[in-house]
Amino acid sequence: MGGAFAKLEKRNVDRNYQLVREIGSGQYGKVYEAVNRQTGETVALKILKLIDRQEARATIREFNIMRHVSARPNCHPGIVCYYAIFLGRHEGEQRLCVEMEYVEGEDLEKWWRRHVIQGKNLLTDAELLSMMTQVYGALTYLNAKNVAHRDIKPANIMRKPDGTLVLVDFGLSCFVRQAPGKGLLCPPQVSGSPAYVAPELYADVNHADLDNYQPADIWATGVMFYRLANVQYPFPAKNVDVMKAALAACLQRAEDGDVDSIAKFTAASRPRNRKLREVLSESLICDPTDRITAPEAMVTLGQVNLG
Numbered sequence: 001m002g003g004a005f006a007k008l009e010k011r012n013v014d015r016n017y018q019l020v021r022e023i024g025s026g027q028y029g030k031v032y033e034a035v036n037r038q039t040g041e042t043v044a045l046k047i048l049k050l051i052d053r054q055e056a057r058a059t060i061r062e063f064n065i066m067r068h069v070s071a072r073p074n075c076h077p078g079i080v081c082y083y084a085i086f087l088g089r090h091e092g093e094q095r096l097c098v099e100m101e102y103v104e105g106e107d108l109e110k111w112w113r114r115h116v117i118q119g120k121n122l123l124t125d126a127e128l129l130s131m132m133t134q135v136y137g138a139l140t141y142l143n144a145k146n147v148a149h150r151d152i153k154p155a156n157i158m159r160k161p162d163g164t165l166v167l168v169d170f171g172l173s174c175f176v177r178q179a180p181g182k183g184l185l186c187p188p189q190v191s192g193s194p195a196y197v198a199p200e201l202y203a204d205v206n207h208a209d210l211d212n213y214q215p216a217d218i219w220a221t222g223v224m225f226y227r228l229a230n231v232q233y234p235f236p237a238k239n240v241d242v243m244k245a246a247l248a249a250c251l252q253r254a255e256d257g258d259v260d261s262i263a264k265f266t267a268a269s270r271p272r273n274r275k276l277r278e279v280l281s282e283s284l285i286c287d288p289t290d291r292i293t294a295p296e297a298m299v300t301l302g303q304v305n306l307g
């Protein structure tokens with residue numbers, strides 16, 4: 001894999017860290033709770049498998065973006081804080097590793113399944129306001145950095161016991177504008193979990209339009225909060241084809257001149273508050289150029305008065 005990794009610091013994972021427990025495991029590798037033996041600090045350690053060149057490039061992109069948006073001591077409270085990136089020897093092999101802030105708690109998907117689904121506690125407007133303000137706030141910060149996350153979903157947001165939300169997993173993120181000296185522009189591919197992918201990304205078969213990616217994060221955020229609030233997606237979701245057809249029809253209506261949101265609310269829907277609904281509704285406008293932006297959402301959220 002050489003080249004791009006040659007400059008990285010080398011560490012021996014097993015000598016430098018005590019692996020406490022595996023927290024998450026995905027397609028790309030594993031995340032551990034670990035103790036840095038040198039500092040005594042509890043950290044999260046993401047250890048990535050490197051399968052091929054393309055994946056190596058994607059990993060370099062992830063790490064460079066982390067450095068750019070969220071390296072200690074300049075971290076945003078809603079974005080996981082990165083400490084170090086290194087080549088680590090682990091289980092007899094070289095792995096690409098990132099040491100980052102350990103976020104206590106569980107991811108939002110797990111918390112929601114336990115609290116809302118099993119516990120039968122629908123989210124209140126106060127909970128939704130707090131959660132939305134945090135996530136749109138983190139996206140406002142990424143906006144200013146010209147970064148698109150591209151995998152916004154509850155499993156990529158950690159929830160601390162006090163309700164603080166922290167965005168993790170920059171594995172698919174990229175720059176929507178050329179950053180000085182960095183060739184990390186968004187590559188032409190659809191990315192993310194199908195249910196959270198915006199209509200224009202399905203429609204733009206060449207994925208050439210970089211201006212689509214930040215609005216697509218807003219779309220995914222709208223899908224996420226609509227689902228968390230109403231325990232159903234804002235579109236028919238029986239299977240991916242049905243969903244894609246609904247999104248394509250909505251985009252078509254938008255191209256015919258209607259400003260059309262896929263989110264429909266009834267008296268029984270959540271959130272109840274008109275301004276909170278407005279943010280979700282405008283996040284789910286099918287035409288990306290009409291969709292609300294993160295800073296605009298923050299203005300509307302700032303006007304919410306739950307009495």
Ligand SMILES: Nc1ncnc2c1ncn2[C@@H]1O[C@H](COP(=O)(O)OP(=O)(O)O)[C@@H](O)[C@H]1O
Nearest residue numbers: 024026027031044101102103107155168169171
């Ligand atoms: N900094 C962290 N602190 C605590 N848990 C984390 C942290 N980063 C990731 N996780 C947990 O590990 C899981 C997988 O991490 P993620 O970065 O999303 O990797 P993947 O690319 O495999 O999805 C997350 O869903 C989350 O539950």
Ligand SMILES: [Mg+2]
Nearest residue numbers: 026155156169
């Ligand atoms: Mg993930």
